[in-house]
Amino acid sequence: MSVGRAGTVAAVDLGATSGRVIVGHVDGRTGTLALDQVARFPNGPVRLASGLHWDFTGLYRDVSRGLADVFRREPGVRSVGVDSWAVDYGLLRGDRLLGEPFHYRDERSAQAVAGVHESVPFEELYRRNGLQFLPFNTVYQFAAEREGGWLGLADTALLVPDLVGFLLTGSRVAERTNASTTGLLGVTTGEWDLELCERLGFEASVLPRLVSPGESLGGLRPDVATELGAPDGLEVVAVGSHDTASAVVAVPMRPESSAYISCGTWGLVGVELGAPVTTDAAREANFTNEGGVDGRIRFLHNVMGLWLLSESVRWWERDGDTIDLPTLLAQAGAVTGDVPVFDANDPRFSPPGDLPGRIAEWCAERGIRAPQTRAEFARSIMESLAEAFADAVRQASILSGVDVEVIHVVGGGSLNELLCQRTADRSGLPVLAGPVEATAIGNVLVQARAQGFLGEGADLETMRALVASAFVPRRFEPRPLVE
CATH class of the missing domain: 3.30.420.40 (ATPase, nucleotide binding domain)
Known part of the structure; x- marks a missing residue:
């Protein structure tokens, strides 16, 4: 090359x-x-x-x-x-x-x-x-x-x-x-x-x-x-014009042993394959086969993602309050009592509006104590997302045959230390967080290859090696899960 x-x-x-x-x-x-x-x-x-x-x-x-x-x-x-x-x-x-x-x-x-x-x-x-x-x-x-x-x-x-x-x-x-x-x-x-x-x-x-x-x-x-x-x-x-396709280009992973989570408004959780999986089990688990760059398959599951937090914050701020997100997440991390782990994929959480009220409604239907403070709501959202992410990784591994040894989190969610740590804890796997700008990086690299900047014969592995050398991820080791 x-x-x-x-x-x-x-x-x-x-x-x-x-x-x-x-x-x-x-x-x-x-x-x-x-x-x-x-x-x-x-x-x-x-x-x-x-x-x-x-x-x-x-x-x-x-x-x-x-x-x-x-x-x-x-x-x-x-x-x-x-x-x-x-x-x-x-x-x-x-x-x-x-x-x-x-x-x-x-x-x-x-x-x-x-x-x-x-x-x-x-x-x-x-x-x-x-x-x-x-x-x-x-x-x-x-x-x-x-x-x-x-x-x-x-x-x-x-x-x-x-x-x-x-x-x-x-x-x-x-x-x-x-x-x-x-x-x-x-x-x-x-x-x-x-x-x-x-x-x-x-x-x-x-x-x-x-x-x-x-x-x-x-x-x-x-x-x-x-x-x-x-x-x-x-x-x-033309690049990987689906933002997740571009983001996956910039995941510095070994596809044969890695899962990825492209985490922003949505959490796209899956593995990269050479061929689609359209078995009855994959359909029943609601996994999708989407196109990737260079003909790869993004075998993944959509999780509601940080929409749950951002829309909750928007709802709380509707009366003029201003919420500092880092402060809210720090308060959520300090919560010591039990918080509910709800189904982050419940369709009721998709429309805009009073998401905290819907979370409380979900809990009431099951006789579970709902979060009482904004910090508890934020912690409940983080725990619920982490559990949904961990479950999707487990299912992706079973359905695809990929023996997942590490989870890569890219996108805005890679900056959320609480979410990354709890995903590691709930999955029992190390989480490597970053790069945060994965989508833009993948977009840039596909263009760079088309312009000849990467030399002849550059493939996905070439691009990912460049990402790995330019961006050092933060590692989160799994800790014993304490409910």
């Missing part, structure tokens, strides 16, 4: 609560990697008459401003890559967006589940797409759009990162890692399941051409390049 060279790329990383534009400096000769956050902006749902949506117009405005700042600071940047959360999309007719994209927490998709399963029973659906049941998967959203008449008006449906890419370049594509979350991609073929679309009454023509991480979407539209002050020769490159 050649030694590569130095270069700079820009990563647009869009999460469910915030977005960022980050510059990545990579030197394949020295094996160094550095990130510089240029812009950060809030993101979240807006309630319109038609339901819960994303403010995509505002989001794209913030992305554009961030990229313009990048180009002013780093005129030598060679490419841009975009990643985001999964399943949500915008509908286009010609070049026009038919309204703001729906938010995956909108209630409409849950009402479409029964109709989808009546046409294609879930057991068959799982064999075809390998996805765990989540009522907001794109296949159910499409069914709701069809019933509402909107799907028939569109000529193209683009997932959120692909929609950003379209506005930047004019290219209509679907990157495979995110496409694998729609429920419309064959789990074994990696191609659109046209027969499934026909049975569900979807016009397959709305599904764009598939591309893989590392493929170029082309240069910026001339008007966009001028507006943003982009350097000549800049291109937009």
